[in-house]
Amino acid sequence: MGRVPCCDKDGVKKGPWTPEEDQLLVHFKVSKFIEPKLKFEEKNMCNGFGLDFGRQMALLDALLFKRPCLLRCGKSCRLRWTNYLRPDIKRGPFSPAEEATIVHLHGMLGNNPSKTVSVERSLYGDKPDLGYKRFLLILPDIHELWAYMASQLPGRTDNEIKNFWNTHLKKRLTSIGPKLQISQSSSSSEPINIKCKSPSARHMVQWESARVEAEARLSKQSLLIKPTSTAKSHPDIFLQLWKSEVGETFRIVEEKDGKTCESLVSDTPPSIKNESVFLDDTVSPKPFKTTTFIDTTQEQEDTCKPNEDKMTVSDSIGSNEFADSTDTELKLLLDFPGGNDMEFIGEESEFFQLP
DNA sequence: AAACCAGGCAACCGCAGCGCT
DNA sequence: GAGCGCTGCGGTTGCCTGGTT
Numbered sequence: 001m002g003r004v005p006c007c008d009k010d011g012v013k014k015g016p017w018t019p020e021e022d023q024l025l026v027h028f029k030v031s032k033f034i035e036p037k038l039k040f041e042e043k044n045m046c047n048g049f050g051l052d053f054g055r056q057m058a059l060l061d062a063l064l065f066k067r068p069c070l071l072r073c074g075k076s077c078r079l080r081w082t083n084y085l086r087p088d089i090k091r092g093p094f095s096p097a098e099e100a101t102i103v104h105l106h107g108m109l110g111n112n113p114s115k116t117v118s119v120e121r122s123l124y125g126d127k128p129d130l131g132y133k134r135f136l137l138i139l140p141d142i143h144e145l146w147a148y149m150a151s152q153l154p155g156r157t158d159n160e161i162k163n164f165w166n167t168h169l170k171k172r173l174t175s176i177g178p179k180l181q182i183s184q185s186s187s188s189s190e191p192i193n194i195k196c197k198s199p200s201a202r203h204m205v206q207w208e209s210a211r212v213e214a215e216a217r218l219s220k221q222s223l224l225i226k227p228t229s230t231a232k233s234h235p236d237i238f239l240q241l242w243k244s245e246v247g248e249t250f251r252i253v254e255e256k257d258g259k260t261c262e263s264l265v266s267d268t269p270p271s272i273k274n275e276s277v278f279l280d281d282t283v284s285p286k287p288f289k290t291t292t293f294i295d296t297t298q299e300q301e302d303t304c305k306p307n308e309d310k311m312t313v314s315d316s317i318g319s320n321e322f323a324d325s326t327d328t329e330l331k332l333l334l335d336f337p338g339g340n341d342m343e344f345i346g347e348e349s350e351f352f353q354l355p
Numbered sequence: 356a357a358a359c360c361a362g363g364c365a366a367c368c369g370c371a372g373c374g375c376t
Numbered sequence: 377g378a379g380c381g382c383t384g385c386g387g388t389t390g391c392c393t394g395g396t397t
Contacts, residue, residue, distance in 0.1 A: 016365070016391085075383085079366070146386070162386075163364055359397075368388070376380085 013071045017080055025077060026085055083157045090155025094164055098153055102161060103169060105149050 013021075072080075083089075094102070146158035153161065 014367075076366080078383085083365075147384080158385080159365080166387095167363055357397105360395085361393105362395100363391105363393080365391095366389085369386095371383105371385085373383080374381090376378105 014076065017084075021072065022080070022085060025072075025080060083159045088155055089157065094156075094168075098156065099169065101152055102149055102165060105152060106145070106165060106169075 017025075146162045149161045150156055150158040
C-alpha cells in the first residue's frame with residue numbers, strides 16, 4: 001500500500017515498506033532498542049558516527065547479521081516504527097468511546113495550529129496586557145492536537161487519529177452538524193452532567209464552553225455586523241475573546257486587583273456555567289503542555305511572577321465551583337508533574353541511560 | 356468481466372522549534 | 377550570535393481497495 005518504492009539520489013529508499021524491511025527494523029529494535037531509548041540512540045549514533053539511523057542499521061546488519069542493508073533514512077524508520085511496527089499499536093476500528101474522545105478533544109482544541117502562532121504574534125505584536133497572558137495560561141498547546149489525542153488514546157497514533165478524523169468523523173459531523181447545533185441551543189438551559197473527575201479538566205471544559213459560546217456569539221455578530229467590525233480587526237480569536245464579554249470577566253478581576261487575578265470563571269454567565277460537553281470518564285486528560293510563550297524574563301518585571309501567576313490562578317478557583325482544586329492540580333494542568341519534563345516517562349527513563 | 360470512482364490510509368513533505376557546535 | 381542538523385508536528389499525496397455501473 002502507498003506509494004511506489006523509489007530511491008533518491010543518495011540511495012536511501014523511500015515509499016512503502018516491504019515485510020523484509022519491517023522485519024529488519026523489528027529485529028533491530030527488539031534485539032536491543034526500544035522506543036524511548038531509540039530516540040537517544042538515534043541521536044547519539046548519528047552524532048557519534050556521522051550517519052543517520054537508517055544507515056546505522058544498515059551498517060550493523062551488514063556487519064553483525066550479514067543481512068541485506070536497510071537503506072532507509074532515520075526519519076522513515078522512526079515513522080514506520082511509531083506508526084506501524086510499535087508493539088503497543090492498537091489496530092482495528094475505533095471504538096465508540098474512542099470516537100467520542102476524538103470528537104470531544106477536537107471540539108475543545110480545534111485543529112488549526114496557526115491559532116497558537118497568531119496568539120504569539122498578537123501577544124508580542126499587539127502587546128496585550130499581562131491579563132491577556134494569564135488568560136492564555138489556561139489554554140492548552142494546540143500545536144500538538146493530534147499528538148495530544150494520541151496520548152489520550154493508548155495504542156493509537158497521531159497519524160491514525162488524524163486520518164480517522166479526516167476520513168470519517170469530519171464528514172459525519174459535517175452531515176449532522178446542523179442537528180447538533182439545534183439540539184444544543186434547545187437544551188442550553190438544562191445543565192449537562194460534567195463527567196470529568198479532575199477539577200482541572202472541568203476547568204478546561206468550562207472555559208471551553210465559554211469559548212465556544214463566545215465564538216458562536218462572535219460568529220452571530222459577524223453576520224449582523226459589517227465586515228469592518230472590531231472583531232475583524234483582530235484576526236486572533238483569543239485576542240477577540242480577550243476583548244469580548246468572556247475576556248471581560250478576566251479583565252474586570254485584573255482591574256479589581258492589580259496584583260492578582262481573582263476569579264477566572266466565577267463571573268461566567270449562568271448559561272455558560274451549567275454548560276458542558278461530554279468528556280469520557282474513563283479518559284481523564286493527562287496534563288496539558290501549556291503554551292510556551294510565557295516569557296519568564298518579561299514576567300519577572302511584574303509583581304506576578306510566572307509561578308505565582310499559576311498559584312494565583314489556582315487560588316482564584318477556590319472561590320467558585322472548583323473549590324476543590326488544589327495548587328497541585330492546577331499545576332498538573334499547567335505543567336508536567338514534578339517540574340521535570342521527563343519525569344512523566346517514569347520507569348522508562350532508565351532507557352535513557354547508557355548501557 | 357471490465358471500467359470507473361470514491362474512500363481509506365501509509366508514507367512523505369514542509370515547516371517551526373530546539374539543541375549543539 | 378550564527379549556522380547547522382535533528383525532531384516532532386500537521387498537512388498532503390497518491391496507491392490500494394472495494395463498491396458501483
